[in-house]
Amino acid sequence: MKQVKYRNSASKLLLLGTVFLFSLLTPVFAQGDPASTEAVVTESAAGGDVAKGEALFKSLCAACHKRYKKMTGPALFGVTEKHDREWLYSWIKNSAAMIASGDAAAVAIYEEYNKTAMNAFPQLTNADIDNILAYVMVPKPPKPEGPVVPNPIDGGGDGSGVSSNLVLAALALVFLMLVVVLFLVNKTLRSFAEANGVELPETEARTPIWKAFVQNQFLVLVSAIFLLLASGYFVYGYFMQVGVDQGYMPIQPIHYSHKIHAGDNKIECKYCHSSARVSKHSGIPSLNVCMNCHKSISEVADATATADYSKEFYDGEIKKLYKAVGWDENTQSYTGDTEPVKWVRIHNLPDFAYFNHSQHVSVAGIECQKCHGPVEEMEIMYQHAPLTMGWCINCHRETNVKVEGNEYYEKIHSELSKKYGVDKLTAAQMGGLECGKCHY
Template sequence: MKKVGNHKSFLKIFFSLALSLSFSLSILAQDPAKGKEIFNANCAACHKLDAKATGPALRGVADKYDKEWLHKWIKNSPELIKSGDALAVKVFEENNKVPMTAFPQLSVEDIDNILAYTSEPKPEPPVASVPVGGQASSADAGGISNTVILGALALVLAMLIVMLFVVSNVLNKIASSNGIEIPKTKKKPIWKAFIENQFLVLVSAIILLLVSAYYMYGYMMQIGVDQGYEPVQPIHYSHKIHAGDNGIDCKYCHSSARTSKTSGIPSLNVCMNCHKNISEVAETTATADHSKEFYDGEIQKLYKAVGWDPAKQAYTGKTEPVKWVRIHNLPDFVYFNHAQHVTVAGVECQKCHGPVEEYEIMKQFAPLTMGWCIDCHRETNVKVEDNEYYKKIHEELSKKYGVDKLTAAQMGGLECGKCHY
């Protein structure tokens, strides 16, 4: 009997060890990195780890609720609520009765990986090392400072001047010791010599007039030309992040460019299509000029303007106008139609606005002068493939000019009435 009892106790210990080992292996098998991928693909639209969005913050959610219950909730929360589960009903009511999407396609392993990702501790923000005095010296930033270089050049120049005086004095002393007398000639003032030479006066006057006319013409031709204009906007908007890193199509925000004369300023509602759920940027977004805190602060400006309460996930009704600073501004006597260029002619936005996907701050890329437009019309072939708008006129003009492709100029793009009427 003793042996049987010993065997039973041994089996109990063995099974308990086996269960604990399998549980430990299941924990080790969880992959937070894989969980992050699944989270971003399925959950990130409504949830954040450390802030409330459409749904609650999810960091540490595995410690708040039973694991089996979480599996049922994630796979089909509406069914769990309908079953009368008290906890499910409570969570549903606490989150403004916003229904959660069911994810029956997620396996047990997928959900465990998501929970492993949400259970990771919050990373500490990186501390920037700043030298004593609050600013990095230019020598630390990349070599010798400009002050040192300028000081060295000034010292060399001063030494050269002193050496010239010394050499001049030495030569005068040598000449006097050898009995050489240096004659002192009476010099005529340069202005008097200049005035007495009438030919030189005439030539100088002509050159002065021509140079003045040249610079005056160049100055007058730059009036109203704002190439490179890069104003600071009330809310910082990075085209590099939106159009570059995230690949957002220009015409998603500037939708009227397809069908209207103007490209339009996107309404803040367009911004909120994404930023309703994006209240902060990723850590990797920060640059040397703009920190993560800076970008997050600009998103808060957007929320204030539209009256969005990220904590309650609701609009407050209190809005503020955003006074955007206009960058591109053609004269009133110039007609330009975005739809004609973007939709009909198939011109890329970058043709006129430059590589906007690389701009941190938007600026005027082209001079937008009449000469610049005419040069473009002379050089640019009109896109006629699968373009019914130009089909008939292309056939007629191709025969007239004896070419397969036509520039905008050959299709009447240099007529005054096209842009001035």
């Protein structure tokens, strides 16, 4: 039998492709949870209870103080190194009395903070104060090394270290290698057969598929009709979605989480969008509304962090707010150096459509979620409803008008109820389908 040189190109390519894919996917499956480096501190050198001190600090002190950062009052970390405990006991229980007595340290603090005395806490015992001091003297944990958070705009929030696009590209490359391997194997087998005198079956000449299709007139007619109908369907669908921005989710210059504010903290929508009660427009909240809370809230709680957004990310967005309004954290005052925030509009009705927020919110009593969706669950705000004319008309047909306690509707409600023979009237029965209601 004639010897045929063994062709190992296919094997080499297959091996290289497998090794390449394995090297890409290994980091994905080799991820492990890093060992926690945080130390649990339960007691201080003075015997205070850190856990009890934390509870007291958050209920009594957190409105004006932070441990590691100046706020309305000074940062409290290291306070036991500046003052002895007996002085701290007296200061916390009655700071005004110490200032009146002429204590030099007390008067200096009073002068530094705009002659504002600290609230008195006579109800606290020395043991309670020791607990608070134990909590504020816990050293600040070091910041984690390496990247803090994946960029939410790029969609890299799975923490795997390898993007899904790279994995898909690797799989496509391996698939291409397999196709090449199959071609080389087929060529090798044919060469082997020819070298050993093996007769290969002859392939019969077949009519090209395109020629067979053209020769079948019925199939050509049916295909043409199908293509025309499909084209009309897609063209109609394309034109019907022009101007419909459902799902539109722009990236704002300052990341604002409705989930944290309206969901976790249960802030009423109309606290920020106050003009929705009395105006056609809901309005963009002034940054001064944000500063009502964020004068005292310069960072978020550790529990706020998620897989996609770290604590440092949220804290950085608060810094953007401070820069925009010109707020100096160190002096706790406005510098006057402000920058406009170019918010990106999400909901935008055409100019020929009239919509009045106050009519729906105050008169009709419709919840914000009816049109804007589950805002309290949205990390990034997006357009929930299509806001098309058909969507509005269907709402008018299904929504009953609330007339209880509304003198404006008492007379017209009684007359229309007799006309339609119903107890409840929809917005459509009250004239909500008239063209002039929304277009005039």
